[in-house]
Amino acid sequence: MQTPLCARLGLDVPIVQAPMAGGWTTPELVAAVCNAGGLGMLAAARLSLEQLRGQIDAVRRLTTRPFGVNFLLAAPGAAPADASGMQRVLDAGRAQRGLAPGSAALALPPSALAAQFELACDARVPVVGFAMGDPAPLVPRAQAAGAFVIAMATSVAEARRLEAGGVDAIVAQGSEAGGHRSCLEPPGDTAPPLIGTMALLPQVVDAVRVPVIATGGLMDGRGVLAALVLGAQAAQLGTRFLLALEAGTFPAYRQRLIEADETDTVVTRALTGWPARAVRNSVVRAVEAAGEPPLGWPYQALAAEDLYRAAIISGDADWAPLLAGQGLRLARGVSSAAEIVAALKAEIAAGAERLGAGFR
Numbered sequence: 001m002q003t004p005l006c007a008r009l010g011l012d013v014p015i016v017q018a019p020m021a022g023g024w025t026t027p028e029l030v031a032a033v034c035n036a037g038g039l040g041m042l043a044a045a046r047l048s049l050e051q052l053r054g055q056i057d058a059v060r061r062l063t064t065r066p067f068g069v070n071f072l073l074a075a076p077g078a079a080p081a082d083a084s085g086m087q088r089v090l091d092a093g094r095a096q097r098g099l100a101p102g103s104a105a106l107a108l109p110p111s112a113l114a115a116q117f118e119l120a121c122d123a124r125v126p127v128v129g130f131a132m133g134d135p136a137p138l139v140p141r142a143q144a145a146g147a148f149v150i151a152m153a154t155s156v157a158e159a160r161r162l163e164a165g166g167v168d169a170i171v172a173q174g175s176e177a178g179g180h181r182s183c184l185e186p187p188g189d190t191a192p193p194l195i196g197t198m199a200l201l202p203q204v205v206d207a208v209r210v211p212v213i214a215t216g217g218l219m220d221g222r223g224v225l226a227a228l229v230l231g232a233q234a235a236q237l238g239t240r241f242l243l244a245l246e247a248g249t250f251p252a253y254r255q256r257l258i259e260a261d262e263t264d265t266v267v268t269r270a271l272t273g274w275p276a277r278a279v280r281n282s283v284v285r286a287v288e289a290a291g292e293p294p295l296g297w298p299y300q301a302l303a304a305e306d307l308y309r310a311a312i313i314s315g316d317a318d319w320a321p322l323l324a325g326q327g328l329r330l331a332r333g334v335s336s337a338a339e340i341v342a343a344l345k346a347e348i349a350a351g352a353e354r355l356g357a358g359f360r
């Protein structure tokens, strides 16, 4: 099961736990995946500098193995002049839980990204990852600090651009993937590339020389093995790890993941203003039926912040963002990260044996 990337990163299995912003990829989850022989990744987005420092320290207390920190690079677009139309749409959810109507004036807090990146470099985090943007200007600093740099692409052209920018490995994100489409430029009004993992992965593998990690809709060992057969050196799983015991996923979210099927997700701007794959729930339906476009990134998320927070605290999966990939029928239940990695290993081995037997 070892690939050259595994050897380079000191992994026992070609499994990467996707960084998932929102409080889901806890230090406990990251460390448990690392201790099981995979690569665990923290997500820096939406954390303060102090929170990220605390999470890095916590991972280091729980494991001596290599781990990663991931950054979302997408810069905010122009602030909306007036968010009141969208706030009236979101007020339907607020009314259900006694929240005050949303504010028309949205003020973005200052970005912690630059300071967080410096912190990760100073802390000599072994793997630094990027998504939703081109990290080229940051790559030399990260590599000089000893980091192995990975970045995510959704097309061959993006993968070539990342390679030219000096990254050490590329994550090829198929359209099945849960979460934001990791395009390098803001998609604007155009649809982002939506190329499935099966088609995207071998084309990226053929186009670049750096190792490729597959992501999107991979839920069990069969998916990981298929990715390896297509030339990936590891598979990055997100939704599957949302169900790990150590994940911060709130119970109603977990339950919805277990109940939902492959037809229940949609790529939508309704949640944050940037196209993201998520389970279609009340907030997605309300915003998509509103008759006006969602606010731009990240103002749509900012407008709904109080609503999302209240929904999560009260255990309501209808008015919170439920980012998830398309492999949902394979989300069978909750187990520890170690059990997930052990199951993946066994399934990869069983699949490889089946293939070997079939071809003899």
Ligand SMILES: Cc1cc2nc3c(=O)[nH]c(=O)nc-3n(C[C@H](O)[C@H](O)[C@H](O)COP(=O)(O)O)c2cc1C
Pocket (backbone or CB within 6 Å): 018, 019, 020, 021, 022, 024, 043, 044, 045, 070, 071, 072, 130, 131, 152, 173, 176, 177, 178, 179, 180, 215, 216, 217, 218, 236, 237, 238, 239, 240, 322, 323, 324, 325, 326, 327
């Ligand atoms: C809840 C959630 C949050 C995510 N947040 C991030 C993130 O902060 N950074 C990142 O690089 N990718 C993020 N992703 C995308 C993952 O890296 C990965 O592409 C995706 O989970 C793969 O699809 P899968 O969920 O079907 O395994 C997120 C995905 C989900 C489901």
